[in-house]
Amino acid sequence: MTAVIQATLNGIMMGAMYGLTALGLTLIFGVMKVVNFAHGSLLMVGMFSAYWLIKLTGIHPYLALLIVPPILYFFGYYLQDLVIKPVFRAERQVREPLTVIIVTTGVWYVLDNLALMLFGAEYRTVRTAISNKSFALGSFIVSIPKFSGFVIAVATAVGLALFMRKTKIGMALRATSLDREAANLMGIDQYKVYNIAFGLGTAIAGIAGCVLIPFYYVYPSVGVVFDIRAFIIVVLGGLGSIPGALLGGLVIGLIESVFSQFMASTWTEAIIYAIFLIILFVKPSGFFGNKQDW
Amino acid sequence: MSRKQLDATLMTVAALVAFGLPLVVTSPTYLQILILLFFYAYLTTSWNLVGGFAGVLPLGHSVFVGIGAYTSTILTLQYGVSPWIGMLVGGVLAALVGVVIGLPTFRMRGAYFCLCTIAFAEGIRVMVENIDSLGPLKVNGPRGLLIPLKDPSFWHYQFMSKLPYYYIILVMLLIVLTLTWFISRSKIGYYLAAGGEEPEAAAALGVNVANCKLLSMALSCFFTALAGTFYAQLMLYFYPKGLMGLDLSFEIAFIALIGGRGTIAGPVIGALVLRPLNEFTRIYLSDMLPGLHLVIFGLILILVMLYKPQGLTAPLSAVYDKLARKITREPNAKGVAA
């Protein structure tokens, strides 16, 4: 029983962070209707940025939160502007721009392997002030980096949801996600909105990078590990839904953590796929997805 | 000379060149590169049956390669069945699995469909990795299956030289290309294209879109699985991560997209461009900068999508049209879209 509670605690913390890795993906999908296959690579860029910043300056990992996401925002903004936008323009009449998916895959290959050329294949961790620290909660152990990761993940999701509702840019993002043409007619520059959405999604990947780096390691293809999981999470939660991403992450985190107390942890992976498929068939729009014909 | 004659002559020449190539290319290295080129062209053509003509983007086809390889190899290792027979059994099995996967997933659209096929494929791969034996069948989990060297013979599907492999995959490629050609000009081809582009409109014209897609999925999976057996016999070793992983699935889709999906020549053109690029960049560039070849690969992918989003077949066939018109002196013929 203790083990199960311990596993639940851990599952919730990890799950929130999985949700965080999926948040940017779901945001970009919501606005652009594009599954960004390069999302894992953007996460990798975020992790490497956090890694080098902390390694070279020795600052506290959570100070990096003030520096890495803004850098990543501009990275994402211009990536969309220079690489993805031209393809989008050519395919603007298409409901689901598949070519754009392919382009993001190209971006994934380029980014991952540029990182390989620059930094080599080795995995790196940086020992921070909070690495390997934990506190006791009754008879249970709570890891400090994971706990703060959990807090930051939830805060980011709440912040993003508020941003989408309360700010002018957020409303423009939502309008575009509901109806590209109508938003265009209302005088919203569709492509600028895409740039912003992509920038925000990338910035969130940067937050995730800062959160992961105190206890996880980074290497050029680290994104792939999180990528497939993030896909599952966003579909579970409903493509485009912010609370959905968080909830989807929690579901995955809990399955992974709790189920593996009763079976080999390699099987939990198979179970995650099975649950994913079941939900997809029972409720294709996910927990929070709008049933819309996009 | 009429246009038809010209086309036929060119096709014959191409086929003759393919058959005669080993007379010139004697190095097993280059032969192996050619075999893999045809192997990928074959896989992509098989994928194209559903991914190109039915208007969906399946990203988990490697799982069917795996089904083919596992079926024929397990039958050979445990029951002494010739891989040739196992190959057909694997094909039928893959077609069945394809239909089972297709039944629910074809209801999905675009991104959902992509992610769904990925989930199915990865789920099956993870299962295979977790299973040591399935009833009496030894699957061997993540370690994969080894095929011991046997006396080289047609029956054993093992040969000393590369030549038989070359001709087997060439013939397989020609068969699936012919089938594609035939389908694209027949009712089912029209129905698939219509259902892929505008499902509601197609349904209103009497097209049972779901059934058409299932049929194309079954065909596609059948042929994809045959390639699995071929791969197993060529390499004599395979394991789930390598054979059933997403890398292979993605590569198949990329070849089709760069070549031009939904066209007959697309997969072949895609393979002709990407495979040598893949091999030569790896050979000549990976030594100094690991990963550079993949950066180039990604850049080419982006550039093709930027400038020729329909793939390379469309501009190439336009050039060919122009040339053919000059040769046949057809005055401003109404070019029928490929």
Add this chain to the structure above:
Amino acid sequence: MKTQGKGSLLACCLAAALGLYLAASPAGAADKVVKIGNVEPLSGPSASVGVQGKQAREMAVEEINAAGGIKSLGGAKLELVYADSKSDPTVGVTETERLINTEKVNLMTGCWNSAVTYPATQVAERYGIPFVVPVAVRDTITERGFKNVFRVAAKDSWWVRDQFRFLKDMQEETGTKLKTIAFVFENGDWGTGFAEKWRELAKKDGYQIVLDEPYPSTATDLTPVVTKLKSANPDVVMLVSNAADAILLTNTMAEMQVKPKVVLASGGGHADPKFLENTGDTAYGIFDEVEWNTDVNKPGAKETNAKFKKKYGYDLTGESVDAYAAMYVIADALERAGSTDPAKIREALAATNLTSGPAMIVSYDGVEFDKDGQNKNAGIVIVQVAKVDGKPERVTVWPKAARRAGYTPVFPANK
């Protein structure tokens, strides 16, 4: 003319790449060279180990060439021709074919991954090209009756055998009694292969198996496994881990305060140079099985390691020492063969009995192949991570003859 601009940019990139390539090729090779084909994972998931092996080989070949090359061949120089396997068997096979047929290499070495080595050696066997395998532990590589495959390192059944010998010896030495045992291993070819043999031997030695847990090597979180380990509370934990998961597992165990009496790893990730750097004091007490350790009591070992560290910035590992030694095994065979004919090289390799020279920095006493091509003498040492001069260091503890003078193993590591 926007398109043209982009087009010429691409052309420039390609031209630059080509230029780089040409600049990188050797300007003019010596008159006589022996080409050694080398398939390694230089990109992809195992790239870091591949690069370590590449650098170890390079250093050995530089030394051999600087010392006058192969004298019986008129001072012929060794030349390494590399190919990247990406850890992918298909690529490995294709590259092996290319090295043999196009590069015309005289012999082959590689490929680190068992999954790549297995089919690649098959290719070499078909062409009759000798293939020296420094490391790739799967038993079956030298159990197929091949004539041209020679493995320098131990195979995995020997690794497991020695792990249990170690446990037995240490229990006798310290008077400890270990009863329960847990297996935690990566769910790949390597981990599952080890686990199969663990089960057998654990039963034979009378341990009670309380946990038998494979985990995916790409796991983002190993806390569930560690939680399970905590409730199973075994005396001994046996591990097979790749690079990244070894670190994650060690750190998570520290975080969750899981302290079994003995933690015994199987090299790989735990032996990686980055392991100690990334775990720090959480790794103290861990036992690890490796082919080699920097403090191994062999002449020249310290100097060679120092040289390597100066050159590349990190210590030699078991894998790189095997790769290093394999080059000397090859040089020795070439010297005796006096020919670049693969068949003659094969005969010379089969007759190898190397007991001296720079290659003997290995932890065992010689290289001598049995009829299957397995080095009969290949052996293994077990090290413990201990605090030396305030820093974590790997100290050889077993076999007792090889133990670092003055070090008493902490066994059990935790009460």
Add this chain to the structure above:
Amino acid sequence: MSANILEITTLTKHFGGLTAVSALDLHIEKGEILALIGPNGAGKSTVFNLVAGVYPPSEGTIRFKDAVINGRKPWDLCKLGLARTFQIVKPFASKTVLYNVMVGAFLHTNSTAKAREKAEEVMAVLGLEHLRDRLAGSLTIADRKRLEIGKALATNPELLLLDEVMAGLRPTEVDDMIAVIRGLRDRGVTVFVIEHIMRAVMALSDRVAVIHFGQKIAEGTPEAVTRDENVIKAYLGGDYDAA
């Protein structure tokens, strides 16, 4: 066999809490042109979609050639001889006009040659021959509408449902289209149209049915219906609503 090719009785459709069509009775005689009119949002397209099998009715029955077709799928209905066009045209944009029409023509044959023959014939009827090799995506609105009819006609329908095929056309194009539809009737096809352009409705239809809020409020000859007070009210009200 009755003279009615289509008979709808007490047809009702709910979407969630909304009733789009309510207890509608309607029939079409063989060889007739019936127009269904009504203000925006009156439920016209829902009626079409119910008849064409896009979704099943909540209540009531639909008889086509004396057989109940409730819940039958669109492709089955098409095989029975019921074809339709879409209000928002759905051409197979990346294919040629010939290809588009051939998809329809394949309904009664498996032979590509025969389907092509049939398609050529239909294109000749509709005056689409000169566009034969053009990509459907590149056509003008008028030609797209014509193509939409061509595809449906190629299935050899007995009953053709035309959903606002005049919308967006210029007056001369409307005249052309009226001629085309009349021509269809002369070839023995029964036609059921939804139409907004009253000039076309008057010129075309034998009978007109008017629905408002999912209910039939009038039925009769075009002249009689346009004089009906309910209809005038509904349309004026509708206009006010729209404004």
